[in-house]
Amino acid sequence: MKVMATLDPSPRRHSRQARIGSRRRLSVVGILGELLITAGAFIFLFLGWQLWLNDIIVGNEQQTEALAFSDQLGGAAEPAVPEQAADYGDPVVAAVVSETTQFANMYVPRFGVDYVRTIAEGVSAANVLKTGIGHYPGTQMPGEVGNFAVAAHRTTYGKPFNLIGDLRVGDRIYVQTSDGWYTYVFRSLEYVLPTGVGVLDPVPQFSGLAPEQRILTMTSCNPMLSDAERIIAYSVFESWQPSSAGPPAEIATLVNGAV
Numbered sequence: 001m002k003v004m005a006t007l008d009p010s011p012r013r014h015s016r017q018a019r020i021g022s023r024r025r026l027s028v029v030g031i032l033g034e035l036l037i038t039a040g041a042f043i044f045l046f047l048g049w050q051l052w053l054n055d056i057i058v059g060n061e062q063q064t065e066a067l068a069f070s071d072q073l074g075g076a077a078e079p080a081v082p083e084q085a086a087d088y089g090d091p092v093v094a095a096v097v098s099e100t101t102q103f104a105n106m107y108v109p110r111f112g113v114d115y116v117r118t119i120a121e122g123v124s125a126a127n128v129l130k131t132g133i134g135h136y137p138g139t140q141m142p143g144e145v146g147n148f149a150v151a152a153h154r155t156t157y158g159k160p161f162n163l164i165g166d167l168r169v170g171d172r173i174y175v176q177t178s179d180g181w182y183t184y185v186f187r188s189l190e191y192v193l194p195t196g197v198g199v200l201d202p203v204p205q206f207s208g209l210a211p212e213q214r215i216l217t218m219t220s221c222n223p224m225l226s227d228a229e230r231i232i233a234y235s236v237f238e239s240w241q242p243s244s245a246g247p248p249a250e251i252a253t254l255v256n257g258a259v
Contacts, residue, residue, distance in 0.1 A: 058158035062132050066105050066116040070255055073105065073178045074243040091143030091214075091240035092179040097121045099128075104142060106133055106150070107174040107251045110167055110186075114254055117160045119175070123151045130157045136200055139217075142175045142182045143240055146202035149217040154224060154231075161220040164233050165189070173216060173235050174251055180242040184216040184235035191222060192230050199232050213237065 097103045104119040123134035133152040140146035152160035171186040192199060199219065202211040214237030222231035241248070247255040 055156065055159050055162075059160075062117055062158045062160065063114065066118045066132070067254075067257070069102060069118050070105050070116065070176060073176055086241060086245060088180075088241050088245070091182060091237075092242070093141050093144040094177050094179055096137075096141060099137075100124070102132075103135075103177060105176040107176070107254065108167075108171075109250055110171045111163045116251075116254065117152070117158075119150060129153055132158070133160055139200055140202065140211075140214075142177055143214060143237065145214055146211040147200065147204055147215045147217055148175075149200050149219065151219045154220040154222070161218060164218060164220050164231055165222075167233050172238070172248075172250060173218075174248055175216070176247070178243065180240055180245070181248055182240045183238045183248060184214075185238045186233060186235045188234050190232040190234065192232060194227060194230060196230060199230070204232075204234065 094103065099122045100120055102118045102120045105116055106119055107116050109115065118132040119135055120128050120132065121135050121137065122128045123136055128134040129152060133150050135141075136149040136151065139149040142148055154161050154164065167186045167189070169186060169188070173184045173186060175182040175184070190199070198205045198207060199217055201207050201209075203209040203213075204215065204217055216235040216237070218233040218235070220231050221227045222229050246252065
């Protein structure tokens with residue numbers, strides 16, 4: 001009897017199954033890859049929105065709000081006498097306000113010809129620093145002998161102090177309250193750890209020393225997108241003028257709405 005030999009189909013079947021399994025694995029890997037790429041694109045777009053476009057929108061809103069607040073403070077009054085000939089004596093010092101209350105505007109020409117932001121009491125990240133500049137409770141008020149210390153974000157939430165590192169010696173910083181205008185002149189930068197609260201002393205970094213000068217201290221995070229340390233900008237008081245005298249000449253055009 002002649003026995004017919006039959007071919008074992010199992011190798012061919014196994015080969016076909018292996019190719020199908022390989023395609024499935026490749027398909028799963030491809031899908032995962034596409035999902036990761038898509039997720040990365042969304043993250044990139046979100047960061048672009050948060051760190052660029054949203055900051056522009058929020059910054060413009062903060063500027064518009066500050067200019068409107070300037071009108072409430074009486075900022076657009078015409079000068080009563082030539083600025084250079086005026087002597088208004090010691091600056092008026094306003095009373096401390098309650099937490100989150102806006103009480104002043106800050107103008108920094110170095111940050112842009114149209115730069116103005118409101119200053120509110122407190123430095124709460126949730127309530128104050130989202131809307132502009134915050135005043136450290138317990139530090140002095142504008143024009144007061146001692147240390148008028150403020151904080152603001154360098155990135156996000158309109159990044160009010162984004163260009164703090166660009167300040168140059170001699171730059172003027174103007175603070176407006178309902179009483180008038182306080183002019184400070186920038187002097188120096190310092191970098192400290194987040195624990196370096198000595199910058200808030202009445203005489204910065206000299207605890208217990210009685211102040212004799214009027215100082216403006218601006219603080220923000222450093223480097224960009226990090227809170228590893230703080231960048232500190234110190235300015236000294238130069239002059240003040242009441243609201244009735246109108247704004248300082250350098251920012252008069254902005255205050256009067258022509259920018």
